[in-house]
Each structure stands twice: as C-alpha cells, then as structure tokens.
C-alpha cells in the first residue's frame with residue numbers, strides 16, 4: 069500500500085471514481101439515454117454492414133466520411149474545424165491536456181456536469197465551480213464575472229442546456245461570459261436534440277468559442293462518439309492531444325450508417341420532447357413534487373424535505389431506476405433527476421410515484 073501512496077498522484081487518490089448504478093432488470097430512467105431501439109429491417113441492414121467490416125485494419129484516423137456526415141447533420145459552419153472523441157468526455161480530456169498544466173484553471177458552474185471537475189482533478193488543473201442562483205439555476209453573473217477576473221481560467225465550460233438542472237442559460241448572459249473570458253469557452257451542447265437553442269452557427273464570431281456535441285443523448289450512447297467544433301486554429305492544436313485511431317472501425321461504420329437514417333432519430337427525439345411536456349404536467353399534479361422546466365431529455369424534481377431517498381428507494385422497489393441528486397450539492401437538496409422514457413415507462417413512473425406519495429409511510 070505504501071507503493072500506492074508513494075506513486076499514485078495525490079489528486080488521483082483523492083477522486084472517488086465515477087459511479088454507474090447497476091440497472092439490471094430495471095426500467096432505466098437514470099442516464100439520459102434514448103429509450104427507443106431500431107426497427108428490425110434497419111438492424112438487419114446494419115448487421116450486414118458490420119459483417120463486412122475489416123477489423124484487422126486500423127480505422128481511418130480522421131474518420132473522414134463520418135466527419136463529413138456530422139458536418140451536415142449538425143450544421144457545422146463550413147470554415148470550422150472538427151475533431152472527434154470517444155464520447156464528448158474524451159474531447160473534454162483533450163481540452164484539459166491541450167490547455168491544462170501547472171497553475172491553470174478550469175472554471176464551470178455548480179451544480180453542473182461532474183466530468184469537468186473530475187477531468188480537471190486528474191489532469192492537474194485547478195477547478196473553480198461558481199454556484200448558480202438557488203431559485204432557478206440561472207447564472208449568477210456577478211459571481212461569475214468576478215471569478216473569471218480573479219482566476220483567469222484557461223478553460224470555461226457551460227453545458228447548454230445544463231445537466232443536471234435541465235435549464236437553458238440566458239443567451240445574453242452566455243455572450244457576456246464568452247466576451248469576458250480570457251481563455252477558451254466551451255459550450256457543451258450534449259442536449260442539442262431537445263432544444264432549439266445553439267451556439268453552433270456562432271462559431272467564428274468569437275475568437276475563444278468552441279462547441280461540443282455528442283451522439284449519446286440522441287440515441288447512440290453505446291457507440292461513444294462526441295465532437296468539438298470551432299475555429300480551425302484552435303481545433304488543429306487540440307487535435308494533437310488526440311490518440312491515433314480513437315474512433316474505432318465499428319463506431320465509424322455504425323454512426324455513419326445511423327446518420328444516413330437520421331430521420332428515424334429525429335422522430336424519436338421529437339417523441340421524447342412531446343413526452344417531456346406530458347411528463348412535466350403529470351409530475352406537477354403529484355403532491356409534494358416540484359418539477360423544474362427542462363430543455364433536455366430529463367426533468368429535475370424537488371421533493372418535500374427529506375423525501376428524496378424514500379422516493380428513490382420506493383421507485384427502485386417498483387422496478388424503476390432514476391438518479392438521486394440529494395447530497396451531491398447543497399442546491400440539489402431533496403432533488404431527483406428523471407430521464408424521459410417511452411410513454412409506457414413514463415406511465416409506470418407516474419403510477420409508482422402516486423402509489424408511494426399517497427401511501428402512508430410504513431412505521432419504522
């Protein structure tokens with residue numbers, strides 16, 4: 069054990085590893101996945117494609133065909149550079165490697181996406197998390213501008229919409245932050261399929277703006293594919309930290325195939341957006357549960373004081389897994405996060421919640 073303490077960097081030892089709950093046998097509403105699968109005919113066509121893949125060869129190191137398709141699907145400006153990652157998580161790591169280092173700072177907001185802080189920690193960046201406003205999770209502009217001035221962050225991440233709160237920050241406020249930042253600002257648009265707002269068309273308008281996207285929330289979480297788009301001069305430098313062949317043969321083939329059937333995913337995400345509205349309305353009807361408006365494929369809810377763990381456990385006993393956020397940040401006290409599922413899954417969730425909240429608590 070002394071060897072571990074001697075050689076594993078203290079900042080790595082201090083991290084508690086990213087925890088993924090076991091979901092076997094449960095309705096899975098914890099991880100912002102698209103609940104829909106593919107029609108049989110499409111699966112057969114895909115299987116044929118995979119059958120013919122030559123996995124003895126390395127993949128195209130620049131994934132040229134896939135990148136071209138992504139440019140079209142995501143309407144990436146023609147003059148922007150693009151780099152692909154094994155999930156957008158990997159592009160966060162590339163950014164940390166390219167802009168990090170002794171005495172440099174990564175700044176984001178809290179509560180926010182946990183990977184920013186985790187990657188900052190293990191890549192040796194100082195992390196600064198500025199608290200959002202407590203009432204509506206909007207940006208605390210005074211605190212943010214002050215922190216930017218004080219810490220001069222090399223990297224500033226904003227998830228747009230934000231995870232785990234689901235809200236979209238004010239457009240004018242985000243513009244002000246980009247203008248006030250000395251370093252690179254990354255607008256993380258993981259939830260782009262579920263909102264109409266985007267900074268993608270604004271690439272090039274600011275000299276320190278890049279946009280991050282992923283295919284995970286759209287319906288391809290299992291393929292692990294994300295991207296960073298921005299001014300070519302930034303992207304070509306950051307690309308130097310990318311390991312060769314980071315997007316494997318099967319992912320390139322499968323994502324490319326999926327994007328050539330993008331209308332299927334558009335229909336699925338439209339269904340999820342409609343179901344989000346219905347789920348929000350139904351959650352609002354349940355006594356002791358306050359849902360927050362969401363522009364993503366999940367809904368944050370606040371329970372009555374002290375009830376979040378009971379609801380979480382009660383749902384689990386009824387076969388439904390959601391995410392408990394209570395205890396992860398003071399602003400998330402009594403909070404749970406529910407991913408929007410299929411209509412049947414959402415109905416099961418609402419029925420289970422009603423049962424739990426209406427039944428008198430068992431004596432303990």
Ligand SMILES: *Cc1c(COP(=O)(O)O)cnc(C)c1O
Pocket residue numbers: 100154155156157158181227230231256258281282283284289292293294
């Ligand atoms: C899910 C999520 C990601 C990570 O996506 P992957 O591409 O699956 O790594 C990035 N940012 C935010 C805000 C997310 O919620």
